[in-house]
Amino acid sequence: MTHDLAGIAGLEARLAKDLSLLEMPSKSWVPARTKDGQRVRDVIFVGAGMCGLTAAARLMLSGVDNIVLYDAAPEGFEGPWETFARMNTLRSPKTLAGPALGLPALTFRAWFEAQWGEKEFDALGKIPKGMWMDYLRWYRSALKLPVINETRVTGVLDAGDDLIAVSLLDAEGPRTEYCRHLVLATGRSGLGGGAVPGFLEKVDRRFWAHSADEINFGSLQGKRVAVIGAGASAMDNAATALEAGAASVDMLIRRKDLPRVNKMTGISSQGVVHGMRHLPDAWKYRFNDYVNDQQVPPPHTSTLRVTKHANARTFLGCPVEDVIEAGDHVIVKTPHADFEMDFVIAATGFRNDFTGRPEFASFSGQIKTWKDGVYEPSMGSAKPFMVDAPYLGDAYEFLEKDPGSCPMLARIHCFNDAAMLSHGKLSGDIPAISAGADRLMRGIVSEVFAADVEIHFAGLQAYDVPELQGDEWVDSTPSLMEAVK
Ligand SMILES: Cc1cc2nc3c(=O)[nH]c(=O)nc-3n(C[C@H](O)[C@H](O)[C@H](O)COP(=O)(O)OP(=O)(O)OC[C@H]3O[C@@H](n4cnc5c(N)ncnc54)[C@H](O)[C@@H]3O)c2cc1C
Incomplete structure (x- = not known):
């Protein structure tokens, strides 16, 4: 172009x-x-x-x-x-x-x-x-x-x-x-900042990052990477790690299925834009609670950007319960298996x-x-x-x-x-x-x-630029008074 x-x-x-x-x-x-x-x-x-x-x-x-x-x-x-x-x-x-x-x-x-x-x-x-x-x-x-x-x-x-x-x-x-x-x-x-799961806070920072952190993806070449989460950032970080040459990227997702429908986008309108503020608090909460329960799907292209790699795996219904340091790597514990990983990216949103x-x-x-x-x-x-x-x-x-x-x-x-x-x-x-x-x-x-x-009122009072000069009319009242005498 x-x-x-x-x-x-x-x-x-x-x-x-x-x-x-x-x-x-x-x-x-x-x-x-x-x-x-x-x-x-x-x-x-x-x-x-x-x-x-x-x-x-x-x-x-x-x-x-x-x-x-x-x-x-x-x-x-x-x-x-x-x-x-x-x-x-x-x-x-x-x-x-x-x-x-x-x-x-x-x-x-x-x-x-x-x-x-x-x-x-x-x-x-x-x-x-x-x-x-x-x-x-x-x-x-x-x-x-x-x-x-x-x-x-x-x-x-x-x-x-x-x-x-x-x-x-x-x-x-x-x-x-x-x-x-x-x-x-x-x-x-x-x-606030990145919402970091408690189990990561005790782990040395060389083993993990939040998705909004600066991450040296070059250093992940040949490494085993876990990404926690299933939102847009999870997919984009996983894809970037794969494109940087990670040995494998495992998406560890708590939900049993990926959300597929972007609910709020579906009902977007000027009514939502201007009306939501004026709803009773209970309704505002209800809309947000529902959307957060349903969750926003990761974009189609971001998802394919990950899943097209043979060394990418998606684990559904697989919540991370703990991450434990083990020498030069970490063990990521889930109800299904313990995963040996070199690096964990927490795509867990904000707080x-x-x-x-x-x-x-x-x-x-x-x-x-x-x-x-x-x-x-x-x-x-x-x-x-x-x-x-x-x-x-x-x-x-x-x-x-x-x-x-x-x-x-x-x-x-x-x-x-x-x-x-x-x-x-x-x-x-x-x-x-x-x-x-x-x-x-x-x-x-x-x-x-x-x-x-008060300043504006004083300004109003002080303003004295005339629109009329006083010579635009003649007051006929005196001659009227004279005539009726
Ligand atoms: C990865 C990602 C993708 C997104 N994609 C889309 C999309 O496709 N469509 C969409 O509609 N929205 C998208 N969004 C949401 C939204 O549009 C963006 O987050 C957008 O950047 C919001 O703009 P902002 O001005 O609120 O925040 P930001 O763009 O994040 O700007 C905040 C600024 O505040 C500065 N700052 C913070 N604290 C201080 C401080 N103490 N002193 C001085 N400076 C400070 C930061 O340096 C930063 O530059 C996306 C968000 C993210 C994170």
């Missing part, structure tokens, strides 16, 4: 025109504030992956432009796409509007067609993951989003005056910035354990979760990652477990996967990310406006 950069220039001109037709970005309207001589940011984002970029774009288009996104990753390597995503292509269809915020020129399709044309788009199967990352890189640059890379958020404290102090660490060392609102766009690991994130330790204990007076057994089974999920307000903001104990939570927004139970899938996957960004923007805009209501 030839790369037409002129096409990208044309697309950017079209985007600029569309934005101007819509009078976007709106004028900047949030009053400036300072703290310790520093300009306070209206919003700081922790994370500049797809969710951070989309939400930041939505805020900037709405005139909330004193914002910044910090990301620990190097520029262009945010999120999983060029790191631990080990699939060849996205699962999502290529036509999804995703982060486009209602602007056709911002879609993946427009970006692709601008460079390679409509025919090539028709011929494209699924989106290669590196190409999706390239699109996100373009999105960021086309909208001039203020991302600062290689900067880690290391701590968050209440700074008084309704401000939040954010500790940052970059190559120059530590520093602090202040903001009014903080958005945690921290990705799939949300507020909502806030203690997994030291940067959020100052407030994590105060966050209200579903188990704090919301969940009842009648809603469904008490799955740890569901009952431990934060119970969020309308703008994705955290609520306090004990009212009054941590007021800054009202200005910290959980815009990541951990929000799913409270809001539906609007802050993680591609399909509804623009709707999620819009909901977050509306919440922050309303709160920032209300917090400054």
Whole structure:
């Protein structure tokens, strides 16, 4: 495929025109504030992956432009796409509007067609993951989003005056910035990290990794590898190990059968996108509980990418009960057999354990979760990652477990996967990310406006630019009075 950069220039001109037709970005309207001589940011984002970029774009288009996104990753390597995503292509269809915020020129399709044309788009199967990352890189640059890379958020404290102090660490060392609102766009690991089965925690790290860890697959050449799990990541990690020359890869799967139907995708609609938030809690829980019981099948292509190898085996109904070190290898114990393995990959998903994130330790204990007076057994089974999920307000903001104990939570927004139970899938996957960004923007805009209501009222009173000069009419009352005398 030839790369037409002129096409990208044309697309950017079209985007600029569309934005101007819509009078976007709106004028900047949030009053400036300072703290310790520093300009306070209206919003700081922790994370500049797809969710951070989309939400930041939505805020900037709405005139909330004193914002910044910090990301620990190097520029262009945010999120999983060029790191631990080990699939060849996205699962999502290529036509999804995703982060486009209602602007056709911002879609993946427009970006692709601008460079390679409509025919090539028709011929494209699924989106290669590196190409999706390239699109996100373009999105960021086309909208001039203020991302600062290689900067880690290391701590968050209440700074008084309704401000939040954010500790940052970059190559120059530590520093602090202040903001009014903080958005945690921290990705799939949300507020925790990889969910690692207890039996692995005692085992030396040279024998195992979580599927989201950096894994040196080259070192698995000629090795016996076990993969625990049956989701997309399990298949993608198994396939990568096989392609790297592993001697064998055994998939150890607790379920007696692989899930075959992607239930939530099946009922996707604007009703689900906009309506789930407004259902009673019991219904929200019930939908999620059912989907988690049914589970999402691994993609067809990822599964074939594994099973086409003669040295790949799939063991169903084979839960791992323990992993024991045995010199230069491990014994993986299951009810059916003990497996000798050189390396184990736990494709066991993520958890909502806030203690997994030291940067959020100052407030994590105060966050209200579903188990704090919301969940009842009648809603469904008490799955740890569901009952431990934060119970969020309308703008994705955290609520306090004990009212009054941590007021800054009202200005910290959980815009990541951990929000799913409270809001539906609007802050993680591609399909509804623009709707999620819009909901977050509306919440922050309303709160920032209300917090400054006196300033806005004073502005209203002080505004004195006349539309009429006073010479556009003549008052006939005096002559009328004269006539009736
Ligand atoms: C392997 C994989 C495949 C997926 N495939 C699909 C798919 O096909 N279709 C789909 O719809 N969805 C898919 N998803 C789900 C979703 O689209 C992605 O997870 C997406 O990356 C979510 O974007 P995000 O911005 O929430 O998180 P991320 O892209 O993960 O970005 C989070 C960012 O936060 C930064 N960060 C975290 N903590 C800090 C800190 N303290 N300081 C500074 N920076 C920090 C990280 O460096 C990271 O760059 C996939 C997810 C994974 C993991």
